[in-house]
Amino acid sequence: MKPPGTNIALTTAVNAEEFIKLLEEMVDLKLQRVSELRHGPNAEVARLLQQKRETDRRRLEQIRAELVRGLLG
Numbered sequence: 001m002k003p004p005g006t007n008i009a010l011t012t013a014v015n016a017e018e019f020i021k022l023l024e025e026m027v028d029l030k031l032q033r034v035s036e037l038r039h040g041p042n043a044e045v046a047r048l049l050q051q052k053r054e055t056d057r058r059r060l061e062q063i064r065a066e067l068v069r070g071l072l073g
Contacts, residue, residue, distance in 0.1 A: 019070060022063050022066055022067055025063060026060060026064075029060055030060075032056070033056065
């Protein structure tokens with residue numbers, strides 16, 4: 001059993017550099033989404049963005065899982 005507070009420390013599963021890269025990717029995906037919502041694309045672009053959003057949503061779920069796994073060890 002781990003001592004209290006050690007579940008917050010980064011483990012070898014996700015080192016500090018990987019952790020930061022995952023956070024940056026997550027922020028980038030979120031910013032892209034906000035930008036898309038603000039600019040209201042035309043019908044053609046909207047269709048492409050819908051497909052991209054599905055891919056981005058799956059990637060965000062993967063990133064969250066990786067971060068949680070890394071933080072919990």
